[in-house]
Amino acid sequence: MIAFLRRRPGLLPLLLLAPAIAWLVAFYVYPAIQMLQASLWSGTLETGFAFSWANAATYPEALDRYSDQFLRSILYAAVSTVVCLALAFPLAYTIAYRAGRFRTLLLFIVIAPFFTSFLLRVLAWKTVLGDDGFLLGPLKSIGLLPEEFRILATPIAVIFGISYNFFPFMVLPIYVSLEKIDRRLVEAAKDLYAGPARAFQRITLPLALPGVFAGSLLVFIPAMGDFVNAELLGSVQTRLIGNVIQSRFLVNNDYPTAAALSFMLMAGILAAVFIYARVLGTDELETGIG
Amino acid sequence: MGTEKKNEMMVSRRTVLKVGAAAAGTAAFLAACGTSGSSTSPSPKPSQSDTISDVVNVANWTLYIDLSEDELARPTVTAFETEYSTKVNYVEAINDNDSFFGTIQAPLKAGEDAGWDIATLTDWMAARIIRLGWAEKLKTAHMSNFTANLLDVYKGRSFDPSVEYLAPWAGIVGGIAANKTTAGFVKGFKDLFDPRLKGKVSLLTEMRDTIGLAMLANGDDPAKADRASFDRAIALIEPSVTDGTVRAFTGNDYKELIVKGDVAACVAWRGDVVQIGYEDANIVWVTPTEGCTFSSDNMLIPLGAAHKYTAEKWMDWYYKPEIAAQLTAYVQYVSPVKGTKEEIAKIDESLASDPFIFPDAALEAQLNVFAGLSEEDEIYMNDAFSALQGN
Amino acid sequence: MLRWLGRNALRAYTGLALVYLLLPIFIVALFSFNDPVGKTNYTWVGFTLDHWANLFAIPGLLDSVIVSIRIAFISTLIATTLGTLAALALVRYQFRGRPGTSLFIFLPLATPEIILGASLLTLFVAIGRPPFFPLNEFTILIAHITFNISYVIVTVRARLSGFDRRLEEASADLGADGWQTFWRVTFPLILPGIAAAGLLAFSLSIDDFVITNFTAGRTTTFPMFVWGSARVGVPPQVNAIGTIFFVVAVSAVAIGSFLQRRRA
Incomplete structure (x- = not known):
C-alpha cells in the first residue's frame, strides 16, 4: 500500500480526504437534496406527500406568510451582531494590549460560558431577568421602575440572549487580529499622525478588520437560525424564522413549507455572507492602499 | 449504577408505605404490594406475547401523576412496578398534543414501533390516531378492572364507539388560573384582556380550550363550532395578541410562568391549578362566568408497541378504584373510574364531594365539549390558530 | 489626563x-x-x-447524562479521526480542487444548526428503516459527527499551518521512512492541535440541543432533559x-x- 502510494503521490491527499468528504456528502449534501425535494411536495401527513415541480408555489406563499418572521430574524441578527461588536471590541483590545499577565485568564473567562450548558445559560438569564426577579424586583420595589416594566417577552430580551450566547465568537477573532498587529507600526503611526486616536483610526482599526469580519459572521449566522432564545425569552411578537421552521417541522408536520423556509433561510444567509464579503473586502483593499 | 437503582427502589418503597399510612384505606393493600413483588410471580403466562415485559414505556402529560411527599417517587407507579415486577419508564413527554404527535407520527406512518407502549392523548388527537389506524386494539379479556369500572359516559363515544382502543385517563375542565391579586377582577375569559394585565396573560396552545372559552365568551356554543364561530373567536383574541397583552401560548408550561410571576392570569386546566396551589397558595382557580371547556385524555397503545400486554395491565391498574382514588386525590382531575368516589372518601372526605372531581348536575351544565371536526375544518382552524401564535 | x-x-x-x-x-x-x-x-x-x-x-436524569457522554465520546473519536486526516491533506498537499474543497468544508459551519437538523430529519424519514429509523441514539451520533467534522478540520488546520516542514525533512535525512517520520515527528507535533479539536468536538456534542432535538426520537440526552424539565421547573x-x-x-x-x- 505504502509502496503503491509512493509511486503515485498524488493519490495520498485524496485518500486522506475521502472519508471526511464522503461523510459530508452522505449526511450534509444528500439531506439537502432530500430537503429540496421535500419543499416541492404537496399533501399532508395523513394523505401522503406527492412531488411535483408545480409545488414551487410553496416558496412565494411561505415567504409571504412568514415575511414578518424573516424580517425580524434579519433585524435581530443584525442588531445582535452590532451589539456584540460594540461590546467585544474594547474587551478584545484590553486583553490584547492591557491585560499583561492576566491575558490567559481573561481569554479563559471569555470562553467560560461554553463550558456550561447553553440551555442552562439561557434559563439562568430567564431567572435573572424575570418580571419580579433579582434585577427588576428590587428596582421595582424601590420605585425606580414602574410595576408593569419588563424585559422578558420583549425584543430586548431576545436580542440580549442572542448577543450573550454568541459574544465569545466576536471577542476571539478580534483578539486574534489585534494580537497579530506589529506594535511598532502603531508607534510609528503615533509619531506620524501625532496622536493615539489617529493612530488607532489609521492603523489598529483597519488591521483588526479581518477579525471583525470573521466575528460578525460567527455571530450573524447562528443568530439568523436562532429559536431557543426567542422561545425561552421572547413572546408571540418575537417569533423568529427559526421558531417557524421548528414548529412547521416538528409540530405541524408541514414538511413542504418547513423545507422551503429552510432553503430560503440558507440562501439568504449565503447571499448576506457574499455581499458582506464583497463590501468589506473592497473596503479593506482601499484602506490597505490608502 | 446498580447501587443507584437500589437506593431509588428503597426510597420509593419507603414512600409507598408512607403514603399508604396516610391513606388508611390503601395502606393494607400497598403494604402487601411491598412484599409480594419479589416473592410471588405475576399472573400465569398463556403465551409469549401475554407476558409481563421488563419495561413499559409510558408517555404522559406533566402534573398528571401522584407524587410522594419529597416529590421524587410516584407511589401508584412504584406499586405497579412492585406488583408486576417490571420497570415503568414513565416520561412526562407530552406538553401539547400536536408537538407530541409530531414526534411519533413518522415511525407510526412507517409502520414502526414509535417507542411508546402507552400514549395519553386528548380526545380529538386520540380520534385522529384511531382514524389513521395507528392504535392497537385492546384485548380487554385480561383487563377486568377496566371492563368493570369504566364509567358509562365514556362508553359509546363517536370515535371509539365500542371501547376498543381507548382507556380514559382523566376528564379535564378548562378555565382560568389567576393569582390572588388578579382574581379580584378576572371573572371570565374577556377579563384576561383587561389593560391591567398587559403582557401578563398566557393562553393554551390547545386550540379547543382557548378557542372554546373564546366561543363561550362570544355567546357561541363550542359543541356546534363551525368556521363562522371560530372566526369570531379568533377576532376576539387577535387584537390582544397583537398589542402584546398575551405574552405566550403554552402547554402545561404556564405553571412555570404563573408561579414565577411572569404571568398573572391564564387559561388553565383545573387539576393543574390545584396542584400548583400545593406549591404556591397564591395561585387560584377561577370558573369563568360563561362556563368551562371539557375534554378527556385517553391512554392508547400505539401500533406496533413492543410491550402491549404490560401496557394493557398498566391501563387496567388505574381502573382499580383504590389506585384511581390515590391518583385522583393528588392530581384532582375528573376520574373516569367507578368506585373512586367511595375510595377517595377514605383519603379525604371533602374530595368526594368536590364537583370538579365528581361533577354534579350544576357543574355539568357549565361544561362544554368541543364539536368533532371534519378534516377540512380541522386544517382550516389549526392553520388560523397556528398563525395566531406566530407560526 | x-x-x-x-x-x-x-x-x-x-x-x-x-x-x-x-x-x-x-x-x-x-x-x-x-x-x-x-x-x-x-x-x-x-x-x-x-x-x-x-x-x-x-428519574431519567442519570440515563440522559450517560447517553450524552457516550454520544459525545464516540462522535468526537470518529469526527476527530476523519477531520484530522482531511486537515493533513489540505495543509500538506497541493492538489487540484483544493480551494473548492476548503469552501465545501466551510459550508456546514455557515449552515444554521436548525437547517442541519431539519435536513437530517428529512433524510432519516426518507430512508425510513433501521438503523436510521425510527430515530435513536445512532441517528443523534450521525448528526453530531456531521457537524463536528468541519470544526475539527478547521481547528487542526489552523494549528498545522504553523508547522515546520524542515523537521520532517530532517527526519527523512536521518533515514526514517515515511511511516516512521509520521509517528515519531509529525504526529507528536500536531497532537496538541488534535487534542484541541477533540476537546472542541466533545464540548459541542455534549451541549448540542437544536440538532439533537430533530434527530433524537425518544432518546433523551442531557440538553433534551433540560429542555423538557424547563416546562415544569428545572430541578x-x-x-x-x-x-x-x-x-x-x-x-x-x-x-x-x-x-x-x-x-x-
Whole structure:
C-alpha cells in the first residue's frame, strides 16, 4: 500500500480526504437534496406527500406568510451582531494590549460560558431577568421602575440572549487580529499622525478588520437560525424564522413549507455572507492602499 | 449504577408505605404490594406475547401523576412496578398534543414501533390516531378492572364507539388560573384582556380550550363550532395578541410562568391549578362566568408497541378504584373510574364531594365539549390558530 | 489626563464585561444549592446540599447524562479521526480542487444548526428503516459527527499551518521512512492541535440541543432533559450536573494548557 502510494503521490491527499468528504456528502449534501425535494411536495401527513415541480408555489406563499418572521430574524441578527461588536471590541483590545499577565485568564473567562450548558445559560438569564426577579424586583420595589416594566417577552430580551450566547465568537477573532498587529507600526503611526486616536483610526482599526469580519459572521449566522432564545425569552411578537421552521417541522408536520423556509433561510444567509464579503473586502483593499 | 437503582427502589418503597399510612384505606393493600413483588410471580403466562415485559414505556402529560411527599417517587407507579415486577419508564413527554404527535407520527406512518407502549392523548388527537389506524386494539379479556369500572359516559363515544382502543385517563375542565391579586377582577375569559394585565396573560396552545372559552365568551356554543364561530373567536383574541397583552401560548408550561410571576392570569386546566396551589397558595382557580371547556385524555397503545400486554395491565391498574382514588386525590382531575368516589372518601372526605372531581348536575351544565371536526375544518382552524401564535 | 481616564474606563468596562460573562454560570451553580418549595427553582429560599447528595434521584436524569457522554465520546473519536486526516491533506498537499474543497468544508459551519437538523430529519424519514429509523441514539451520533467534522478540520488546520516542514525533512535525512517520520515527528507535533479539536468536538456534542432535538426520537440526552424539565421547573440536580460539567471542562483545559506549557 505504502509502496503503491509512493509511486503515485498524488493519490495520498485524496485518500486522506475521502472519508471526511464522503461523510459530508452522505449526511450534509444528500439531506439537502432530500430537503429540496421535500419543499416541492404537496399533501399532508395523513394523505401522503406527492412531488411535483408545480409545488414551487410553496416558496412565494411561505415567504409571504412568514415575511414578518424573516424580517425580524434579519433585524435581530443584525442588531445582535452590532451589539456584540460594540461590546467585544474594547474587551478584545484590553486583553490584547492591557491585560499583561492576566491575558490567559481573561481569554479563559471569555470562553467560560461554553463550558456550561447553553440551555442552562439561557434559563439562568430567564431567572435573572424575570418580571419580579433579582434585577427588576428590587428596582421595582424601590420605585425606580414602574410595576408593569419588563424585559422578558420583549425584543430586548431576545436580542440580549442572542448577543450573550454568541459574544465569545466576536471577542476571539478580534483578539486574534489585534494580537497579530506589529506594535511598532502603531508607534510609528503615533509619531506620524501625532496622536493615539489617529493612530488607532489609521492603523489598529483597519488591521483588526479581518477579525471583525470573521466575528460578525460567527455571530450573524447562528443568530439568523436562532429559536431557543426567542422561545425561552421572547413572546408571540418575537417569533423568529427559526421558531417557524421548528414548529412547521416538528409540530405541524408541514414538511413542504418547513423545507422551503429552510432553503430560503440558507440562501439568504449565503447571499448576506457574499455581499458582506464583497463590501468589506473592497473596503479593506482601499484602506490597505490608502 | 446498580447501587443507584437500589437506593431509588428503597426510597420509593419507603414512600409507598408512607403514603399508604396516610391513606388508611390503601395502606393494607400497598403494604402487601411491598412484599409480594419479589416473592410471588405475576399472573400465569398463556403465551409469549401475554407476558409481563421488563419495561413499559409510558408517555404522559406533566402534573398528571401522584407524587410522594419529597416529590421524587410516584407511589401508584412504584406499586405497579412492585406488583408486576417490571420497570415503568414513565416520561412526562407530552406538553401539547400536536408537538407530541409530531414526534411519533413518522415511525407510526412507517409502520414502526414509535417507542411508546402507552400514549395519553386528548380526545380529538386520540380520534385522529384511531382514524389513521395507528392504535392497537385492546384485548380487554385480561383487563377486568377496566371492563368493570369504566364509567358509562365514556362508553359509546363517536370515535371509539365500542371501547376498543381507548382507556380514559382523566376528564379535564378548562378555565382560568389567576393569582390572588388578579382574581379580584378576572371573572371570565374577556377579563384576561383587561389593560391591567398587559403582557401578563398566557393562553393554551390547545386550540379547543382557548378557542372554546373564546366561543363561550362570544355567546357561541363550542359543541356546534363551525368556521363562522371560530372566526369570531379568533377576532376576539387577535387584537390582544397583537398589542402584546398575551405574552405566550403554552402547554402545561404556564405553571412555570404563573408561579414565577411572569404571568398573572391564564387559561388553565383545573387539576393543574390545584396542584400548583400545593406549591404556591397564591395561585387560584377561577370558573369563568360563561362556563368551562371539557375534554378527556385517553391512554392508547400505539401500533406496533413492543410491550402491549404490560401496557394493557398498566391501563387496567388505574381502573382499580383504590389506585384511581390515590391518583385522583393528588392530581384532582375528573376520574373516569367507578368506585373512586367511595375510595377517595377514605383519603379525604371533602374530595368526594368536590364537583370538579365528581361533577354534579350544576357543574355539568357549565361544561362544554368541543364539536368533532371534519378534516377540512380541522386544517382550516389549526392553520388560523397556528398563525395566531406566530407560526 | 485623558489617557488616564481612557485607561481606567477600559478597566472598569472589562470588569463589567467579565461579570456579564460569568453571571449565568454563577446563577446555575448557585441554584444547585437552593432549597425550593416546590418544583420551581427561581427564588432563593435556603442553602442545602441535598440535591448534591441525591444527584440522580430525578428519574431519567442519570440515563440522559450517560447517553450524552457516550454520544459525545464516540462522535468526537470518529469526527476527530476523519477531520484530522482531511486537515493533513489540505495543509500538506497541493492538489487540484483544493480551494473548492476548503469552501465545501466551510459550508456546514455557515449552515444554521436548525437547517442541519431539519435536513437530517428529512433524510432519516426518507430512508425510513433501521438503523436510521425510527430515530435513536445512532441517528443523534450521525448528526453530531456531521457537524463536528468541519470544526475539527478547521481547528487542526489552523494549528498545522504553523508547522515546520524542515523537521520532517530532517527526519527523512536521518533515514526514517515515511511511516516512521509520521509517528515519531509529525504526529507528536500536531497532537496538541488534535487534542484541541477533540476537546472542541466533545464540548459541542455534549451541549448540542437544536440538532439533537430533530434527530433524537425518544432518546433523551442531557440538553433534551433540560429542555423538557424547563416546562415544569428545572430541578436543582440539573444545575448541579451543569456545574459538574463546567468544573470538569475547566479542569481539562487547565491541565491541557499546563502540560503544553511544560512541554514548551
